[in-house]
Amino acid sequence: MTTVLAPERSRKRDADATRAAILAAAKKHFAQSGYDGAFLRDIAADAGADAALINRYFGGKDGLFAAALKDSIAPDRIAQWDRKTFGREVATMMAGHAHAQVDRMHSFQFLLQAATNPTTAPLLNEAVQERFMCPIRDWIGGDDVEARARLLASVFIGLLVERLIRDEPLEGPERDAFIERTAAMLQSLVEH
Amino acid sequence: MTTVLAPERSRKRDADATRAAILAAAKKHFAQSGYDGAFLRDIAADAGADAALINRYFGGKDGLFAAALKDSIAPDRIAQWDRKTFGREVATMMAGHAHAQVDRMHSFQFLLQAATNPTTAPLLNEAVQERFMCPIRDWIGGDDVEARARLLASVFIGLLVERLIRDEPLEGPERDAFIERTAAMLQSLVEH
DNA sequence: AGCCTATGTCATTCTCCGTTGACTTGGACA
DNA sequence: TGTCCAAGTCAACGGAGAATGACATAGGCT
Secondary structure, eight states: OOOOSSOSSOOSSOHHHHHHHHHHHHHHHHHHHHHHHOOHHHHHHHTTSOHHHHHHHHSSHHHHHHHHHHHHSOOOOGGGSOTTTHHHHHHHHHTSOGGGGHHHHHHHHHHHHHHHSTTTHHHHHHHHIIIIIHHHHHHHOSSSHHHHHHHHHHHHHHHHHHHHHOSSOOOHHHHHHHHHHHHHHHHHHHOO | OOOOSSOSSOOSSOHHHHHHHHHHHHHHHHHHHHHHHOOHHHHHHHTTSOHHHHHHHHSSHHHHHHHHHHHHTOTHHHHHSOTTTHHHHHHHHHHSOTTSSOGGGHHHHHHHHHHHOTTTGGGTHHHHIIIIIHHHHHHHOSSSHHHHHHHHHHHHHHHHHHHHHOSSOOOHHHHHHHHHHHHHHHHHHHOO
16 A cells, blocks of 8 residues: 555556556555455556556456466475475464565465455466465375375365454464464375 | 245245244355445345345445344353253354354354454454343353453354364364364363 | 224445556667 | 657556345234
């Protein structure tokens, strides 16, 4: 809203930079407000550009959203996780402050927004399958791969959402208990 | 959309019944489509009423949403869950089609929609804690109540989101495996 | 029966927002 | 320096959907 991604003095007619600024602003706004709640005029203003340029560069709001979505789904590091310590690592991360890594949460928040909007949800499936579910399936292996992969993804998502919407994180023994139980739950899904 | 909550022949000028029908339709539409994606005309049509009545009875879309939220967040349902069969019941529901039999999960889906919309999210925090998390805590009891309650809510949310994202539900043995594992996971959080 | 008010209907208006197309300007190149 | 195209600006259009208010009517009450 008030924060402007672009410097106060506008770029010097650099189409690529303008396009990138619009895309960055779009990712931010879509992640914060969802497809319907994000307005092209706001995005353009945030990027220090004119709303008409969105049409020129992205072909409309749909195109901008698709571009932002594609850009938000970063290559994953799923295969690099350590299967031994996976549960505890994730659990510890989830027990932390939600605002500690706001930037890293943007892409997820974007996905969550897209997923909860019936009109944009269909756009997700292909990308999510390819970038997340397939690597997860390969990584966990064992029996009931499909079921375990979906369940793992579900738990992961749920923990992230809870992390986003909760106002105060757990402290003390309750936090330890949360980590302990969460770690065990995740780990049980990873081990065959 | 096509399903009409009210009987084919309209009520006989019963304001309370009309109000209730509108509220029921609103809960359904808001849960499915979110605040922005739910249209008053659709809600009114679904309730077998005129859109103008929404204004009369609820003072506008905001008022209707607030009323539907308040009604959705009522704690009555939680205590009614059967602790013995809880895991399997929820798991079976989650394994079904996203648009089938969501009646019991309307309130959860409503919360998810409200939580991901910046304009409606502020309405949630206090109400969710008081009327949602507290009953859950009371219901599950036992040790580590706070941690288990949060974990349970997280898993629930994650399963809901996964339902929204996926385009095709599981079938056959994979479905059975999913239900089995999900039921066990949920049940382990409920039993002390 | 005959009013009278609450209930329901309809057409219209208002507002917001995405989109469009004509217009202006900067700057690269000859 | 002059030309020309891409980059950027501006105002207006159109559709969608919420809100409004005038109008119609059912049905209780006297």
